Amino acid sequence: MAGSPRRAASRRLQLPLLCLLLQGATAILFAVFVRYNHETDAALWRWGNHSNVDNEFYFRYPSFQDVHVMVFVGFGFLMAFLQRYGFSSLGFTFLLAAFALQWSTLVQGFLHSMHQGHIHVGVESMINADFCAGAVLISFGAVLGKTGPAQLLLMALLETVLFGINEFVLLSLLGVKDAGGSMTIHTFGAYFGLVLSRVLYRPQLEKSKHLQGSVYHSDLFAMIGTIFLWIFWPSFNSAPTTLGDGQHRTALNTYYSLTASTLGTFALSALVGEHGRLDMPILEAKFKVQDTCGVHNLHGMPGVLGALLGVLVAGLATHEAYGEGLDSVFPLVAAGQRTTASQAMHQLFGLFVTLTFASVGGGLGGLLLRLPFLGSPPDPQCYEDQVYWEVPGEHEDEAQGPLRAEEPDTRA
């Protein structure tokens, strides 16, 4: 059931070796390059003679924890809708995110925040690392059930690098404003995953379509994920913004936008649903129906839409509306170095750059993951926990729920 003996033996060594290799390399790079920043380092902070209340920790840590919950609980459970793939959804979310958090600290550090040869870390680098992990998990959603853990780790390895470069180009080189991570997180993560999924396309997979469905209680788990993402979205959007009014305003805007879009979603869902019935909020429904797990609807389209709105907002930004605050929203416009029209064009170009990086990167990633020795799960074992996990009840009579259908019915 777990493939041929050789394949099993290969898998037995492949994942542990890859984990240990990646973790070992990461640890060495951390030891060489990563240092506490001046708010985390005992000597530097005390030397500065600061008041404790000024430590960035107290401004950002609560938001960080909310983002952290979204990444692990939100994304994890959102992907737990597949009836026989709950362990894998949660477990691989864990594995991918744990690796991406470390690896993106290094990548983002090299690109954004080298100080005399060192990467300085603190609560802001933790938030940024979680954002990158979010993008990786969005891509994971596009290939859910069709890829093994070793493949996924390699995907994360590549995607994190491209995520960092794209972010660097947009924020540092182009001076683009990316509110809520529309471009760098949602658009990038979605199209990277979609193109990668396209390259991995396997026509025979349509046959295991019945396994792609959900069951009543796995849908409730997915609902947990949706709710946690929804609740903490104001923290997600406001976590990295400028302190004070900026953070306050972003949280508030996200809060009201979410409530409005919820009523819209219900309206749409009831309108298009069979017999006027609702489906687990419609985006999630598409999430399941489509081959690509609906990452396109959930992150791709909204990300592009958000980016285009950003173009519009930049074009309309005035000193009257923002006052002194314009400085923190569009600093180059405030400083007179750019017109609002020019800022709008830069925003648009940023979207183009993101789509390019995501597509080319996803394509390369797909080719990489097709390397035969990586142990892609054979078609009939896609969407199945049993390939990778010890499933309770597997060897016993008490087999429950999802496994039930397989039991030979000896009563007849």
Place this chain on the structure above:
Amino acid sequence: MAGSPRRAASRRLQLPLLCLLLQGATAILFAVFVRYNHETDAALWRWGNHSNVDNEFYFRYPSFQDVHVMVFVGFGFLMAFLQRYGFSSLGFTFLLAAFALQWSTLVQGFLHSMHQGHIHVGVESMINADFCAGAVLISFGAVLGKTGPAQLLLMALLETVLFGINEFVLLSLLGVKDAGGSMTIHTFGAYFGLVLSRVLYRPQLEKSKHLQGSVYHSDLFAMIGTIFLWIFWPSFNSAPTTLGDGQHRTALNTYYSLTASTLGTFALSALVGEHGRLDMPILEAKFKVQDTCGVHNLHGMPGVLGALLGVLVAGLATHEAYGEGLDSVFPLVAAGQRTTASQAMHQLFGLFVTLTFASVGGGLGGLLLRLPFLGSPPDPQCYEDQVYWEVPGEHEDEAQGPLRAEEPDTRA
């Protein structure tokens, strides 16, 4: 299975139209009346030359997020105990709360915080909106399983208005102190829902009693809700109180009160339970057994009790106990405008006002919801997700858990 074709066609249009109408009207009212307050607005905040640390956001946002979790996760899962009504419990919680958050921002704004024709919003208005959503969900608990989404939206529309008026009368006109929302949230929400439920009484509903039960794993979901409500209660009570010692003290008092009442609940549950066995903490048990879902035990009685305790505390308040702090707890007493006895009488009158508003409002609401075109679910379809939701496995053989019992047993 989803009712007659005409009823289905009517439902198909009713809910989307109502959602779009309410959302459209709300959006227009927001555009006309709602503005950032001075801590959220970029221009106003920067102009004030404040230190970031003074922004109300940092004092209240963590509490707000906890309250937000309680409203969506706590109430949502608490109501997920019905065996075939999990999607509806969670989904309608989502829909109702999302609408109430927006609508109560407007209602509370018109009544409490108009500034030169505008409603000023910030983290405090977000907390207050969540409180109102909490009251609406308490009422939802009383009619759970017996009302459709369009009915529920109309209930929320009416209840939010009365909630705002009652709150205005108590806090602004009567100068009543309402610690933990005993009166404005729990008492009001419970009796509004109970009277409304009474008006909607349907004798035939006793027949679907078997559907009102829980199953093992739906009870575990309800337990998630209970635990989340319990954990974050200190934040709920302290979120809106005066900063500093007031917020600190309220959180602390709630924390220890909850622990003490937990032991009391276990004692009571073991004492009255069959064979001395425990029932999922007893309040929740009643929650199920009773026709009214136990909102009376869970919120109504405790709310009235809390209000009466408030009367007692007001009557006993002294300058010795509170020092300068009396000013923030009972300001009119501190200012010498009221004796403690007079404050106590005002508190008692506040309870009376709340019960009146809740009962009359709930009665009106019940009559409104009986309008025939609102598509109340027919008796045999109460407590069933399938009327409103696409349930996985419905058309397939893999039907799981709750649906199992309906499968024709073809093996015999």
Place this chain on the structure above:
Amino acid sequence: MAGSPRRAASRRLQLPLLCLLLQGATAILFAVFVRYNHETDAALWRWGNHSNVDNEFYFRYPSFQDVHVMVFVGFGFLMAFLQRYGFSSLGFTFLLAAFALQWSTLVQGFLHSMHQGHIHVGVESMINADFCAGAVLISFGAVLGKTGPAQLLLMALLETVLFGINEFVLLSLLGVKDAGGSMTIHTFGAYFGLVLSRVLYRPQLEKSKHLQGSVYHSDLFAMIGTIFLWIFWPSFNSAPTTLGDGQHRTALNTYYSLTASTLGTFALSALVGEHGRLDMPILEAKFKVQDTCGVHNLHGMPGVLGALLGVLVAGLATHEAYGEGLDSVFPLVAAGQRTTASQAMHQLFGLFVTLTFASVGGGLGGLLLRLPFLGSPPDPQCYEDQVYWEVPGEHEDEAQGPLRAEEPDTRA
């Protein structure tokens, strides 16, 4: 099914009486001894003329809430893996923690923070109480399924006292640094529970081994617990540390340590798992397999390891590394009262003291719990909710999931 009539009658009175007795005594002790501290008391705080932002509440409350979630959601769901013991796992977690929070406030207060005959409470005492509850729940994990609620309450009564004394000896007398509670929480809680479990050893229990297993969806619940513990661990470790850089650094270190150990865990799990398959992260797997629920692997071993690392770190601490911050990490070393070698020896001695207190205490606890009138569940009823809880579907045909196997199969 619930034992002989006499046993049932005895249980009916035992638990309620014990709850009321403990709660009554605790309430009286609170009334006599416990007072608000200067940041929680209205008169004291206002008198001090502080800025609100200086109130400890704003520095520690978000961390406190995270710890609170870990104790109730994390530990509760982690223990919910037993297929027929979900109600007990969650319910007894609730009961034990609610009692331990109050009782440890008293014990820790008497030992650590008496001020003129009074215990002063605030957000710090709340955090410390939650830590003690965490240790009690670790011990609960070792006897899960084999002890009744009255026994567990007595265990908590004894353990909390010893926890407080051990903590006092280590932190106050020996001047030991206990980062992340390695010794006082994890080591103490684990070995107290393990020795207690050993004393309660019942050879016949191996027969109900099949009930000690998990089922697919109970494993998902346990996964919720694991994830919540993982997410909030940075808050757990940083909640009680010195403000400013200390708290910031601790959160950061925990964050990266967890990510690294996750990859290590996956590697190990895939390496030792059958057919190279993963088991719900390996620590949890052991958690199940072993008689003792794996508390040894999950807390005991890591706690001892952490303590030994503390010895090493103390031995290597230098002024160069910590600067002025050394004062807050190893104050006695900073003050020149101890060499680093001496501090290291004190750390090692602290571990020895902890193991002694835990073992002797656990032994005494085990003897106490063997008192026959305490109503230990009979062997065949271990790991069964039905002894203590009204289980839905028990008397009906809709019996679901876990109960299914017991249904007489009348179809054959």
